[in-house]
Amino acid sequence: MDALQFLVQGLSVALEPLNLFFAFFGCLIGTLVGVLPGIGPISGVALLIPVTATLTSGLPTEQAATSSIILLAGVYYGAMYGGSTTAILINTPGENSSVCTTLDGYQMAKQGRAGAALAVCAIGSFAAGLIACIGLVFMAVPLAEFALKFSPAGQFSLMILGLCALSSLAGKSQIKAFIMTTLGLILSTVGVDPISGVARLTFGYSELYSGIEFLTMAVGMFALGEVFKTILTNDYATGELIKVGKVMPTRQDLKDSAVPILRGSLLGFFQGLIPGCGATLSSFMAYTVEKKLSKNKANFGKGAIEGVAAPEAANNGAAGGAMIPLLTLGIPGTGTTAVLMGALIMFNITPGPLLFQDHPQVAWGLIASMIVGNFMLLILNLPLVKVFAKVIETPPKYLIPGIVAISVFGVYAVQVSVFNLFLMIGSGLAAYYLAKNDYPIAPLVLSLILGPMIENNLRRAMNLYNGDYSMFVRDPISLIFLMIAVLWVAIPAVMKLRGKKVIVEEGV
């Protein structure tokens, strides 16, 4: 098998001592990020980009990129593990995708079965992570090779589809989401135009000639925006911490949760493939499915172990699944993968169909490290869950100013400019007020990243076709993408008009 050969190569990269350490460090930080309320996977990844850039500064580019992305991805899926700990022990989800886990997890904890719930979460997360990795191994190359056949018109339409998909499901109002998408695209045009050399929308600020720095915006909007919200709403975890007790689940627990874990993993994985359907959405879906299929429906909401196992598996499956469109098509489907993509671009590596050809070390090293990382997380989480539970008690007094100080350090260390600090503060303020009024942040950051590529493909296509816009509907692949994009936007809108409730990916 070709894929297995590549995987072995990837493993040799992932098992290098430095990368092994990075994967471990990423998983550890990720778990902490998941456990600590007030800091989610997006802000965690954004905050760690400057740290990894520093740690890898002496390495050659490709190696630096590999190690960094291994660490950052570790934070991403590690946070999915950690989020369940707070959900179960204090009834407060550590991040959005663990909302469902609170329903039955906290009830289990109240009945003295916290340990079993936590263990099932860890096992479910592990199984889902592994399933997602296997899917990644076998789907990545065929998908990337297929994507290479797209014409520039097709590539342009695919990006439009990605934007539409994320925007139509983000937040309560499609119009607001699209306003944010458009704003992000406009922001992405700031700077010197690479083709004509004209400075656009820079208003004389020389700091803006190279464009608005993605890292500054991501840290400002996600990390600072979240901190501002926490301070203003006084939203700290205040719940009483429940004792963990015995960690090992009973044989009956394992038997009850095996099938839900499998179902949740697969559901999450396939949902993760679809841009815009992130971890939150798939965990809700998995919970609903389990409730429908269960023989004792009455038990749900009162501490059913299936209600903990399935959503936790689903959110990890989705996190892994979301890596596929990111790596093979260059389309990030969630806020966190958008930030990961920004990080790769910072290292001069563009995710997309060519990634597997041009930088197999990065792609396969990452995939293999995700498998290794999932084992680490399982080992880390089962015995150490009591230690992580202690982390919940970190006083917000130190945590909140600490996050602000790390944001300032991160942005200043990478950009060395006070201008960027103010840009960060400004975007943090804007993000708080916008997000509070249902203007979602993720589409803005996503389109900020995709903007230059969209413009590039558009121009390439137009030069090729002599400015003939009809190519976008004459090229069959491009036409299909555009049609899906239209449907994607139209169907939720029609459903809303007919009074149906549409579940949206909240928060991110």
Added chain:
Amino acid sequence: MNKTFDRYVSVVFLVLGVAIYIYSQTLTVSNVGIAIGPKALPSFLSVILIILSAVNLVVAIRSTTHDKKEEKLEYKKFLIILVSLVLYALLIEPLGYVITTFLFLLIGFQTMEKGKYLQSVIIAAAFAVGIYYFYVEVFLGVLPPLPF
């Protein structure tokens, strides 16, 4: 949902869209050999922004749902932290990383919750000196040094 905010922000975006449109028209470039010049995308996007914010404005005006009561927000804490953050950014270069970070953290800790002064001082100092030492001495990065 806050309809007042929606109205204001729609008007702001509307004006922004018009401004960007006018601005993009002032970009002068020769379009020889380029099918799409640098001003095409900004102009197009600004039109989209104008349309979307106009729709959003209409939706906000026509909406009949009343604003929900503002929940009590901790404006005092927030403003203290925001002002110290702005000062932090302004002073980081003249005063250096260690001093400004230490002061910002100390103010931040005490704003969040008064008391435990010694502990606050120790944590703030350890953070500021620790990050500076590791970043500048070990990883040879650049942070503003002490002013003396």
